[in-house]
Amino acid sequence: MKKTIEGSFAVAEVVRDCSPDVVACFPITPSTHIAEELDKMYANGEIKSYTAVESEFSAISMIVGASAAGARAFTTTDSQGLALMHEVIFAASGMRLPMVIVNANRSLSAPLSIWNDHQDSVSERDSGWIQLYCKNNQEVVDTVPQAFKISEDTNIPVMVCMDGFYLTHLVEQIDVPQRDMISGYLPPRKALYKLDPENPITMGMYALPATYQGFRIDLHEDVIASAKNIKEEMEAWAKVSGRSYGNGLWEEIGLSDAEVVFIGMGSVMENAELAIEKMRKDGKKAGILRIRCYRPFPSEAVKALAGKKAVVFEKALSMGADAPLYSELCTCAKEAGVDCELSSIIGGLGGKDVTVADIEAMLSEAEAGVVKKVWGD
Amino acid sequence: MSGVFENKELFKSGHTACAGCAVATGFRHIMRAVGKDCVIVNATGCSEIFTSAYPKSAWEVPYVHCVFENAAPVAAGVVEALRAMGNDHTKVVVLAGDGASYDIGFGHLSGMLERGHDVLYISYDNEAYMNTGVQRSGATPWKAYTTTSQVGSKIRGKLQNKKPMTEIVAAHGIPYVASSTSAHYTDLEMKVKKALSIRGPKFLNVLCTCVPGWGTDPSLSIQYLKDAVDTHVWPLLEIENGYLKMNMKPEKKPVETYLKGQKRFKHLTPEDVSEIQKMVDERWEGWVWREKVDTERKKELGE
Numbered sequence: 001m002k003k004t005i006e007g008s009f010a011v012a013e014v015v016r017d018c019s020p021d022v023v024a025c026f027p028i029t030p031s032t033h034i035a036e037e038l039d040k041m042y043a044n045g046e047i048k049s050y051t052a053v054e055s056e057f058s059a060i061s062m063i064v065g066a067s068a069a070g071a072r073a074f075t076t077t078d079s080q081g082l083a084l085m086h087e088v089i090f091a092a093s094g095m096r097l098p099m100v101i102v103n104a105n106r107s108l109s110a111p112l113s114i115w116n117d118h119q120d121s122v123s124e125r126d127s128g129w130i131q132l133y134c135k136n137n138q139e140v141v142d143t144v145p146q147a148f149k150i151s152e153d154t155n156i157p158v159m160v161c162m163d164g165f166y167l168t169h170l171v172e173q174i175d176v177p178q179r180d181m182i183s184g185y186l187p188p189r190k191a192l193y194k195l196d197p198e199n200p201i202t203m204g205m206y207a208l209p210a211t212y213q214g215f216r217i218d219l220h221e222d223v224i225a226s227a228k229n230i231k232e233e234m235e236a237w238a239k240v241s242g243r244s245y246g247n248g249l250w251e252e253i254g255l256s257d258a259e260v261v262f263i264g265m266g267s268v269m270e271n272a273e274l275a276i277e278k279m280r281k282d283g284k285k286a287g288i289l290r291i292r293c294y295r296p297f298p299s300e301a302v303k304a305l306a307g308k309k310a311v312v313f314e315k316a317l318s319m320g321a322d323a324p325l326y327s328e329l330c331t332c333a334k335e336a337g338v339d340c341e342l343s344s345i346i347g348g349l350g351g352k353d354v355t356v357a358d359i360e361a362m363l364s365e366a367e368a369g370v371v372k373k374v375w376g377d
Numbered sequence: 378m379s380g381v382f383e384n385k386e387l388f389k390s391g392h393t394a395c396a397g398c399a400v401a402t403g404f405r406h407i408m409r410a411v412g413k414d415c416v417i418v419n420a421t422g423c424s425e426i427f428t429s430a431y432p433k434s435a436w437e438v439p440y441v442h443c444v445f446e447n448a449a450p451v452a453a454g455v456v457e458a459l460r461a462m463g464n465d466h467t468k469v470v471v472l473a474g475d476g477a478s479y480d481i482g483f484g485h486l487s488g489m490l491e492r493g494h495d496v497l498y499i500s501y502d503n504e505a506y507m508n509t510g511v512q513r514s515g516a517t518p519w520k521a522y523t524t525t526s527q528v529g530s531k532i533r534g535k536l537q538n539k540k541p542m543t544e545i546v547a548a549h550g551i552p553y554v555a556s557s558t559s560a561h562y563t564d565l566e567m568k569v570k571k572a573l574s575i576r577g578p579k580f581l582n583v584l585c586t587c588v589p590g591w592g593t594d595p596s597l598s599i600q601y602l603k604d605a606v607d608t609h610v611w612p613l614l615e616i617e618n619g620y621l622k623m624n625m626k627p628e629k630k631p632v633e634t635y636l637k638g639q640k641r642f643k644h645l646t647p648e649d650v651s652e653i654q655k656m657v658d659e660r661w662e663g664w665v666w667r668e669k670v671d672t673e674r675k676k677e678l679g680e
Contacts, residue, residue, distance in 0.1 A: 021461040022454060048461040053450065054488030061447035061485070065418065065454025068441045071462060073454070091443050195416045195439040195455060197467055202434035204419075204442035211431055 002175045007137040007167045008033030010176050011076070011102055014141045016041050017179040018148050018186060021071035024051040024062035028081040029114045030164035031104035035076055056081035060088040060101075067097040068203055070194030072148065074099065078164055079106035079120045086124065089157075093128030093219060095204050098151035098189070099158075100144065105266065105315075106164040107350040115351020116164040117315035118266060122294070122324055128219045130158040130226055131295040133265040137167050138174045139245050145182050146233040146248075152189050154226045156219075161294075163267040165351065177241060185240045227296045249298035251290040254280065258287025260363045261310035263329065263342075265291045268313065268354050275359035286363050291325065299332040305340040311366045313359075313375070315348040341366075347375030385437070387413060392435040394427040397595025399585035399602060400501050401427070403559030404472065407499060407583075410569035413438060415468040416455050420448035420477035423508040423587075424501065446482035448473045449489035452496045460495070468497065468573050475502040475516035479540050483515075490549040490578045497572045497579045500542065501559075503587035511590045515540035519656070520649055522641045523590075533644055538656075546580040547616045553579040554616040559586070560602035564613055564624060571615075584611045592640020604635040609661040620671040620680075623664060632657055 005013075011034045015023070023042070025035035035052075042050035053059045056077050063073035077085065082103055092099060103121050107113040121131060130150060134140045140162045147158040162168060193201055207215055227249055234248030245251055251269075254276055255261065262272045269290045279286040289301060289310070312326040321327070326344035333340055343366050348354040358375060365371045387408040394401040400423060411417075419425045419442040428435040429442060443451050448471045456469040478486055478500035489496060505523045506512040513526040518539045522528050526535035547554040552575050557565040565583065572579035584605055586598035593601055605611040606625060610632065613624040632654045636642045645653075 022458050024450075024454065024457075049457050051453065051457060051492065053453075054484065054491070057447065058450035058453070058485050058488055061443065061450035062454035062457065064443050064447075065441070065451035065456075066458035066461075067454075068451075069416070069455045069458035069462075071458035073458070087444055088447060095443070195441055197414045197416070197439055200437060200439045202429055202436050202440045205429040205431040205434065206426060206442075207431045 002173045004171060004173050005176065006033065006169060006171045007140065007162065008169065009037050010137055010141050010174055011144065011162070012037035012041065013176050014144045014182070015074055016047050017177065017182045018145055019072065019183070019188070020047060020074045022049050022051075022063060022066035022073045023047060023075065024053050024059045025075050026053050026056045026059045026077065026081060028056065028078055030106060030168045031076045031078045031081070031102070033168065034102060034104070056084045057088065060085040060092065063099045064088060064092050064095070064097055067099045068095070068195050070189065070191035070196070072152070072189045076102040076104065078104040079108055082120045082124060083108060089124055089127045089129065091204070092157050094215065096155040096219070097157060098155055100147045100151055100160065101157070102140070102144065102160045102162060104164040104168045105161050113350040116166055117349045117351070118161070119316045119349070121159060121161050122316035124159070125295055125324065128156065128223055129295060130156055130223065130230070130293070131161060132158065132293055133161045133291065134167070135267055135269045135290060137162070137170060137172060138243065140167060141174060141176050142237060142241060142243050142245070145177060145186050146237050149186050149233050150226065150229045154222060154229055155192060156223060156226055161266065166267040181240055185237065224296045227293070227298065230293055245292055246290065249293040250301040251288070251292055252304060253288040253290070255287040255289060255304050257285055258308060259285040260367050261287045261289055261305060261308050262313060262359055262363055263289045263291065263310050263325070264313040265294060265325070266315065268315070268348060271354060271356050272359050274356045275363070278356065279360060279363065294325075297328055297332070299336070302329055302332045302336055302338050302340070305333065306338050307340065309341045309343070309366050311343050311345055311362045311371065313345045313347060313362065317346050343371035344373060345371060345375050346373065352376050387411070387437040389435045389437060391433070392428045393430070394423070395588050395595070397586070397588040397598040399559035399587070399598045400424050400503060402598070403501055403565065403583055403585055406559070406562050406565050407472070407569050408438070410566040411468060411470055411573065414466060415439070415470055416441065416459070418448050418452040418455060418469065418471045420471070420473035420482060421445035422474035422477055424472060424474070426508060445477055447485055448477060449482060449486040449496070449498060452498070453489050453492070453494040456495050469495065471496060471498040473498070473500055474508070475500060475504060476506045476514045479515035479542050487549065490546065490551050490580070493577050495576055495578070497569070497581065499581045499583060501583050501585050503585045503590055504539070505587070505590050507587045507590040516542065519653065520642065520645060522644065528644045543582045543614070546582070550619065551578045551580065552618055556582045556584070556612065556614050558584040558602040558606060558611060558613070560599040561606065561613060568615065590641070592643070593638060597638070601635065601639070604630065608632050608635040609657050610635050612661065612664055614664065620675050621664065621668045623668050
């Protein structure tokens with residue numbers, strides 16, 4: 001049933017109904033409301049445990065411990081909080097511990113900014129986590145149960161990315177999945193291995209040069225293989241909820257006959273949908289390729305770009321090099337022998353607005369073959 | 378000490394600790410007191426390296442290591458998970474060095490103590506970062522040589538005093554804080570057992586000789602710890618519900634007894650030694666005074 005609700009509160013509701021054993025959070029704008037709401041639920045006896053820790057570093061460390069003990073574990077953060085977690089983010093995936101983070105995407109210091117972009121989570125792309133970027137709050141609440149399922153099936157942690165403020169603080173009508181729907185889809189966690197005095201194991205060992213590389217390559221290959229789980233879970237969730245988002249890895253809108261394509265991630269893609277609709281009415285053949293799953297990278301998505309011009313719009317950058325999504329798509333296109341004309345645009349950093357008109361203008365520039373590399377001042 | 382070698386060891390031989398490593402000796406006795414129904418959370422450090430090189434493990438109990446500074450919150454996560462899933466009995470014990478406890482993980486330890494998680498945190502203190510080759514830590518004593526508190530023509534060893542960790546932890550108002558050493562087996566095992574009988578956060582500060590770090594003879598590791606206690610350098614004490622009790626008040630030996638033969642102190646002048654003696658005496662008097670005050674207060678309150 002649809003209701004009018006703030007994005008953060010909707011996340012808290014869906015997390016509660018995924019029945020986590022351990023939740024540990026540290027407040028940071030703009031993810032704070034998720035943490036506050038979960039604590040309120042704990043105070044009302046609606047979730048089993050909630051710990052207000054002294055830092056994001058302890059939040060991720062606590063859910064590492066909880067997951068190692070066999071629990072379903074959750075935390076939420078963004079920006080500086082995610083950066084502070086960095087060391088443990090890598091350890092968590094390396095230890096093959098399932099867990100879910102909802103990251104409320106926000107810029108990184110300096111200068112200090114609390115507003116949205118993707119620099120925080122994109123900077124964690126090489127960590128061995130699955131990363132799913134949502135375009136709206138309906139997708140966020142539909143993705144969280146999938147994230148737990150994918151994570152617990154693959155023993156790979158999952159980061160659900162939702163744009164700070166644009167989504168976390170947006171109040172709109174969405175259909176928040178209810179507990180009975182979720183429990184039919186997401187069974188209690190059955191840990192493949194856990195800290196159990198009846199069956200003692202050693203976790204988080206150290207590896208000498210003879211074995212270290214093997215562990216890392218195993219994780220890399222398993223992250224690639226998790227694409228299959230992500231696709232399957234999207235199908236399974238569509239069956240219970242009636243909603244789906246592309247094939248789980250990427251979403252195409254009007255792509256087959258498009259001449260110009262807007263490529264990107266997150267909530268800006270809803271503006272892109274409006275821009276495309278308008279352009280189509282004006283007789284321009286425009287389309288969308290939305291990358292939903294950034295890790296594992298959906299390299300096959302480039303196949304649909306053959307013969308097209310496309311703008312790769314990113315709210316992230318790699319200082320001193322090509323933008324991350326753009327350079328990865330270029331590599332994939334080259335390797336797949338797909339002939340397309342890709343242009344990179346960086347914009348929307350630190351909450352700079354990207355409007356429907358901006359997207360139309362970007363696509364017009366791409367059509368004309370003259371593209372600004374940075375959008376806005 | 379009867380029965381020490383009768384039971385099945387939970388901390389196995391075959392690990393790669395140095396000869397004379399008092400950390401390994403201490404772990405063996407700690408594990409005897411902890412028993413099987415536990416989860417061990419280890420911080421990065423010597424003990425993690427010498428017990429858990431894949432695919433070998435010295436642990437007969439569930440063990441987890443994550444990174445250097447997060448043993449306290451990992452343990453908090455383990456215990457919250459166990460309790461949330463209905464396990465009310467398994468003990469969660471942290472084993473972390475002084476680098477992890479006094480320094481890099483200090484804030485996270487403080488957070489865990491403040492929140493009251495049901496965890497026994499054992500800091501094995503060998504007074505420097507030994508795993509990386511003997512660098513100074515907050516636990517390194519005044520004037521001691523390490524590779525980052527060098528003895529040169531202008532500066533001679535560590536310029537700062539050892540961090541008073543036992544007192545700092547006790548200031549959190551947790552139910553049980555104690556100090557021991559790897560050499561005082563009965564004291565150590567008694568304290569581990571007592572700590573584990575109490576709900577909430579508990580802290581044990583255990584002094585351990587480090588042969589390469591202290592520059593001592595491997596056959597004298599136990600003797601040095603005995604001397605640390607007998608010279609009043611490292612008092613054996615308990616702070617239970619805020620009340621101090623000194624477990625041993627040995628007749629004081631001069632501090633030279635403990636310092637001599639340790640290469641990290643070989644550059645000390647007679648003036649340095651008398652300064653250390655003064656510091657040790659002052660601290661000891663402070664403990665004795667506090668024990669007296671606490672005992673009287675306890676009597677007054679009828680506790």
